[in-house]
Amino acid sequence: MKILIQLGLLFGxxxxxxxxxAVLPFAFPGSVISMLLMLFLLLSRWMKESTxxxxxxxxxTNMTFFFIPFGVGILRYAALIKSVWWQxxxxxxxSLLACFAASSWTVVLITRLQELWRRRRNA
Amino acid sequence: MLxxxxxxxxxxxxxxxxxxxxxxxxxxxxxxLANPLLIAMTLIVLLLVLFDIPxxxxxxxxxxxxxxxxPVTAVLALTIYRQRALLxxxxxxxxxxxxxxxxASLFSIKWTSxxxxxxxxxxxxxxxxxxxxxxxxxxxEQFGGIPALTVASTxxxxxxxxxxxxxxxxMFFISDPIAHGxxxxxxxxxxxxxxxxxxxxxxxxxxxxxxSLSGIFTVLLAPLFFL
Numbered sequence: 001m002k003i004l005i006q007l008g009l010l011f012g013x014x015x016x017x018x019x020x021x022a023v024l025p026f027a028f029p030g031s032v033i034s035m036l037l038m039l040f041l042l043l044s045r046w047m048k049e050s051t052x053x054x055x056x057x058x059x060x061t062n063m064t065f066f067f068i069p070f071g072v073g074i075l076r077y078a079a080l081i082k083s084v085w086w087q088x089x090x091x092x093x094x095s096l097l098a099c100f101a102a103s104s105w106t107v108v109l110i111t112r113l114q115e116l117w118r119r120r121r122n123a
Numbered sequence: 124m125l126x127x128x129x130x131x132x133x134x135x136x137x138x139x140x141x142x143x144x145x146x147x148x149x150x151x152x153x154x155x156l157a158n159p160l161l162i163a164m165t166l167i168v169l170l171l172v173l174f175d176i177p178x179x180x181x182x183x184x185x186x187x188x189x190x191x192x193x194p195v196t197a198v199l200a201l202t203i204y205r206q207r208a209l210l211x212x213x214x215x216x217x218x219x220x221x222x223x224x225x226x227a228s229l230f231s232i233k234w235t236s237x238x239x240x241x242x243x244x245x246x247x248x249x250x251x252x253x254x255x256x257x258x259x260x261x262x263x264e265q266f267g268g269i270p271a272l273t274v275a276s277t278x279x280x281x282x283x284x285x286x287x288x289x290x291x292x293x294m295f296f297i298s299d300p301i302a303h304g305x306x307x308x309x310x311x312x313x314x315x316x317x318x319x320x321x322x323x324x325x326x327x328x329x330x331x332x333x334x335s336l337s338g339i340f341t342v343l344l345a346p347l348f349f350l
Contacts (some may be wrong), residue, residue, distance in 0.1 A: 007194075011268050014193040029261035029313065031196035032342050035335075038200035049201065056198040059191065063313070064160045067256050068138045069185030071164035071278075073271035075171065075178055080245075081272070088238040088272075088291030091232055091249055092279045096287070096310050098231035100251050103224025103333070104297045110216040 006055035013037055128176065134184020141166040157286040158273065161278055196257040199335050206332045217305055219334045225340035226311030229348040230255040243286040244268060250345050252276035255312040258338035262345050277312065284311020304329025309337045 017034030041047035059066075074081065081088075144166060145159035171181060203210070210217060229250060236246045247268030251259035256277045263273040283308060284291075292303050300323055307315040308330035316334060320327030 007140075010194040010197060013197055015162045017141065017193070017197070024305050027265050027346065029258070029342060031193040031263055032258060034193060034197040035200045036339070038197050039203055043207075049204065052198070052201070055194075055290045056201050056203060059195045059198050060201070060210060063195055065138065065193050065256075066188055067160055067184065068142060068163050068167070068258075068273055069134070069273040070260060070270045072167045072171075072181060072185065073269075074164070074176070075168050076273055076347050077269055077271055078306070081275070084241060084245060087236075087241055088249070088276060089279070090239060091235045091241070092252065092276060092283060093236045095228050095253060096233040096280055096283050097291075099224045099228035099310035100266065100284075100291045100306040101129075101295050102227030103301075103309040104292075104302040106223035107178060107192045107216040107220035107305045108297065110219050111213070115283035117175055 001056055006052050009052060010055060010059075013041075048054075129180055131187055133197065134181045135187060136184075137167055138163070138179065138185065138188060139172070153229070155282050155318070156279060158282060160274075161282075192257050192260065196261065198332060199255065199257070199338070203335045206328060210332050211330050213301055216301065217329065218336065220302070220305040221309050222338040222340050224253075224333070225337050225344055228310065228337075229341065229344055233348050241314040245272065248272035249276055250349060251341055252280050253310050253312070253343045254338040255334050258342060261337060262342060266345070266349050276340070278314070281311045281314025284315030288315060288318045288322065292316070300325040301329050304334045309331025 014031065014034045017032075017037055018030035019034050020037075021030035038047075042049065053095055140165035140177075144350075145162035149157045149159045151157075152167065167181065170176070171178060207338050232249050232252070233246065236249060241249075244267065247266035248263050248270070249272070250266065251262035252273060254262075256274060259273050259277050260270045263270050288303075288307050288311075291306065292298070295306075297303050298307065303322070304319050304326035307319045307326065312334050313331075316327060316330040319330035
């Protein structure tokens, strides 16, 4: 019964997310709205972590399983992938380097600026 | 005989079996290339092709599995919530770091795709490939891309990130564990994070925070790059 209610609650939040997504004047994925709703419910303490814990842990630990059908869908696009496979690898590698460099250097830069700021205030 | 398989249960049972085998091989080999999702996908594709089973028959069951994609995305909120103390301890560097990572990722994907002459549908499927798979699929569907291509690309970038994480830190002179963790999580989501957890506790925690944050930033920014 506990898990049934938890799953019902989670699906309910997802429907709410889709509803909001349909009403919004711009495109925004409903599932991500559900995630933000959930975060809001947790932070505002309207929902306790224990209220959804078991089902949430089940979904999070088995997350990869739910992507299998999309992966198998690749069968339908075999010809397309055969024609662009090396381009896909290049795009992946370039963006990996760009993304890693940008995010890690920004963290270093901001941390140093914060230290500098702190030292200046204390001086 | 094939008629008996014409039920949603066929796709579900096949997926569970393939995933079980994928997890088992992954545990035995313990190498990022032995990715359970990749193994499960390959097994199912091979079986369908070998026995000439139509993809539609598998997809009857898989439609029920993908129904769970929305709640999986929703409970990602819990991963941010559980790390909130750590996030608050270095809020500004982590937020701006993941933001910069998302911008760089989107920009470089758009730029290299244009350079290599990839068409719009392929670009729509690749834009989100640095972020966690459920969010990446949502973005792809929003822009009319091919989710299958997105899943393949997120697995590739996650695996590359996992393999290259220690090397990337050396290449870009990163010694700060927070910076290293945010970098790994921003560009290679959960697959990279499993490596970050091996490197160190701070790296792992920061990497897992970066997963959901960069997902949110990418959802917000992707329309600017795609239109």
